[in-house]
Amino acid sequence: MAKNSVDVYGASGKTNVLKFAPEALHLVDDPTHPLYDERIHLPLDEAMVLNIMNQGVIEPIVVWKDKETGQVCVVDGRQRVKHAKEANVRLQRAGESPLFVPGVVRDGSARRMQEAMVSANEIRRPDTPLGRAKKMADMLSRGNDEADLALFFGIGIQTVQATISLLHCTQAVQDAVESGQITVGHARQLAELPPEVQREKAQELVSVAQETKGHEKARRQRAVLGEVRPRIKSRKEITTALALATGEYAAALQWVLGEGDAA
Structure with a gap:
């Protein structure tokens, strides 16, 4: 006789995990509803669609029947449901069976479900860049390649390469990435430098991050890494320069303004 799953796994109890066709689930898009979350309008992520096509929906969603x-409303897992719908469109187009989404039912008032929704979204601790890099390195050592990792992690191959490069950086660089003051892209560039230069550049990048924000922060950090890009001149600046230019330079400026022959 088959053993009870509670006994097999040494669990303290069990609950039902149901399977839903994602198309049958209701994603609340009414801003006045307690379960509305504006992230419902986020565009689809191609990497996530491909991941679900390959792996299915691994983590059960939470649903509540109004x-x-x-309607069976999604309390937690909107993005999984949205991407599962798109995955099913592609799978069926290819003649394959559609996916189902595992779901756990919660009961209570709409207000109580709103509290659960907020808790599920906010009380999460994502993996750190260094933690992801270690997992990637381990998976590579077990026979996976970079394309596999891009699929499993839902990112591009370049991001996989940049993340793994973090393991070849000094502690100063790793700490700066972990604290969010520099990116894994910066780390990939720094990984190619001698250790003493890595530490020096990391300190400069962190100082910029602490002093500036937004575009200015990005511009100055590029400058630290030697990526200063020429600023594109405005039409007014080009017109002013044209007034003083002669010969081939003048002809080039006229072409930029659309007034001359491309030849």
Whole structure:
């Protein structure tokens, strides 16, 4: 006789995990509803669609049945449901079976479900860049390649390469990435430098991050890494320069303004 799953796994109890066709689930898009979350309008992430096509939906969503409308509403897992819908469109187009989404049911008032929704979204601790890099390195050592990792982690191959390069950086660089003051892209560039230069550049990048924000921060950090890019001149600046230019330079400026022959 088959053993009870509670006994097999040494669990303290069990609950039902149901399977849903993602198309049958209701994603709340009414801003006045307690379960509305503006992230419902985020565009689809191609990497996530491909991941679900390959792996299915691994983590169960949380659903709640609205007794007033009879709709089964998604409390947690909107993005998984959205991407599963798109995955099914592609799978069926290819003649393959559609996916189902595992879901756990919660009961209670709409207000209580709103509290659960917020908690599920906010009380999460994502993996750190260094933690992801270590996992990637381990998976590579077990026979996976970079394309596999891009699929499993839902990112591009270049991001995989940049993340793994973090393991070849000094502690100063790793700490700066972990604290969010520099990116894994910066780390990839720094990994190619001697250790003493890595530490020096990391300190400069962190100082810039502490002093500036936004575009200015990005511009100055590029400058630290020697990536200063020429600023594109405005039409007014080009017109002013043209007034003083002669010969081939003048002809080139006229071409930029669309007034001359490309030849």
